[in-house]
Amino acid sequence: MTLKGLYAVTPDWNDSKRLLASTEAILAGGCRILQYRNKTTSDCHRQEQAGALRALTRRHGALLIVNDSVDLALQVEADGVHLGGDDGDLAAARQRLGPGKILGASCYDDLALAHQAQAAGVDYVAFGSFFPSQVKPDARRASLDLLQAARRELTLPICAIGGIDLGNAGPLVAAGADMLAVISALYEASDPRAIAERFASLFALSPNSLPGGREGRSVATRR
Numbered sequence: 001m002t003l004k005g006l007y008a009v010t011p012d013w014n015d016s017k018r019l020l021a022s023t024e025a026i027l028a029g030g031c032r033i034l035q036y037r038n039k040t041t042s043d044c045h046r047q048e049q050a051g052a053l054r055a056l057t058r059r060h061g062a063l064l065i066v067n068d069s070v071d072l073a074l075q076v077e078a079d080g081v082h083l084g085g086d087d088g089d090l091a092a093a094r095q096r097l098g099p100g101k102i103l104g105a106s107c108y109d110d111l112a113l114a115h116q117a118q119a120a121g122v123d124y125v126a127f128g129s130f131f132p133s134q135v136k137p138d139a140r141r142a143s144l145d146l147l148q149a150a151r152r153e154l155t156l157p158i159c160a161i162g163g164i165d166l167g168n169a170g171p172l173v174a175a176g177a178d179m180l181a182v183i184s185a186l187y188e189a190s191d192p193r194a195i196a197e198r199f200a201s202l203f204a205l206s207p208n209s210l211p212g213g214r215e216g217r218s219v220a221t222r223r
């Protein structure tokens with residue numbers, strides 16, 4: 001499966017019934033990549049929620065990526081793991097996961113970090129925060145210029161994250177983002193399925209037809 005399109009990331013909800021219902025709607029809307037992220041619950045509850053999301057993503061033919069923990073990713077047979085700067089060594093994680101699992105890395109606003117992550121064997125890199133985020137109000141800010149430079153210099157799929165909604169997503173895709181990672185604009189929506197459908201449709205558009213797409217990659221340079 002390709003690492004392209006809407007990448008839904010779960011909120012810190014401990015109500016599993018609500019979490020599963022909203023996630024099911026997002027997957028029904030065409031999202032094919034889900035990250036399980038819950039920073040506030042116990043390990044035991046995290047394992048339970050991740051296991052339920054594993055079953056749900058399988059039913060929808062979607063990838064499941066676990067945030068922060070190689071152990072949990074292996075326990076629930078997830079498709080991969082996402083690690084940030086404080087989450088352990090990327091090369092060691094690659095060793096433990098083997099070549100078949102997806103490894104993603106946070107690179108914040110730092111292109112040099114992305115080159116290091118690429119050398120360590122990751123499958124995608126993430127930059128952010130592109131916009132103010134209620135989930136991470138103090139996150140470092142990444143720019144469209146950084147995204148365009150990353151697109152020119154890196155061969156890996158690139159993910160954008162942080163405060164992304166339907167109103168600001170177009171220029172990110174036009175600048176070279178392969179994936180848009182989104183929490184609030186999906187999970188706080190009254191109709192998450194409809195929002196997911198509209199995000200998914202952004203990736204079916206050509207760069208120049210996207211809002212802010214004049215500086216998008218030319219067809220010749222797109223992968």
Ligand SMILES: Cc1ncc(COP(=O)(O)OP(=O)(O)O)c(N)n1
Pocket residue numbers: 007009035037039067068082083084085086087104105106126127128159161181
């Ligand atoms: C797709 C994606 N990008 C970035 C992050 C942030 O990871 P990290 O910096 O480790 O912060 P936490 O999410 O662990 O708080 C992510 N989770 N997913």
Ligand SMILES: Cc1nc(C(=O)O)sc1CCOP(=O)(O)O
Pocket residue numbers: 106108127128129130132133134135136139140161162163164181182183184185
């Ligand atoms: C988990 C996370 N990481 C970020 C980074 O910049 O690395 S921003 C972020 C929060 C994303 O949530 P929302 O879509 O609600 O802004």
Ligand SMILES: [Mg+2]
Pocket residue numbers: 067068082083084085087
């Ligand atoms: Mg982390």
